[in-house]
Amino acid sequence: MLIRILFIIVLIGAVLLLLKRSRNPTDQDGQEQDDSEQMVPCEHCAIHVPQSEAIKEGEHYFCSEIHVKLSKQDPREP
Numbered sequence: 369m370l371i372r373i374l375f376i377i378v379l380i381g382a383v384l385l386l387l388k389r390s391r392n393p394t395d396q397d398g399q400e401q402d403d404s405e406q407m408v409p410c411e412h413c414a415i416h417v418p419q420s421e422a423i424k425e426g427e428h429y430f431c432s433e434i435h436v437k438l439s440k441q442d443p444r445e446p
């Protein structure tokens with residue numbers, strides 16, 4: 369007898385769970401992360417940095433202000 373009641377309770381619980389799911393479909397679609405930011409190489413050290421973070425100097429990109437200055441100071445000195 370008790371087992372029967374338990375079975376019915378479990379059954380009702382399962383049905384309720386299914387109803388809840390069908391009413392609230394998980395909104396996990398359309399979460400396309402746009403990680404396709406263009407990477408540009410630093411003209412001084414050749415490290416790649418995101419274009420938004422890079423410092424543009426003329427036609428060249430730099431990873432930091434220091435490298436902008438360094439490239440201006442000595443253009444290829446050993």
Ligand SMILES: [Zn+2]
Pocket residue numbers: 410411412413414415430431432435
């Ligand atoms: Zn650099």
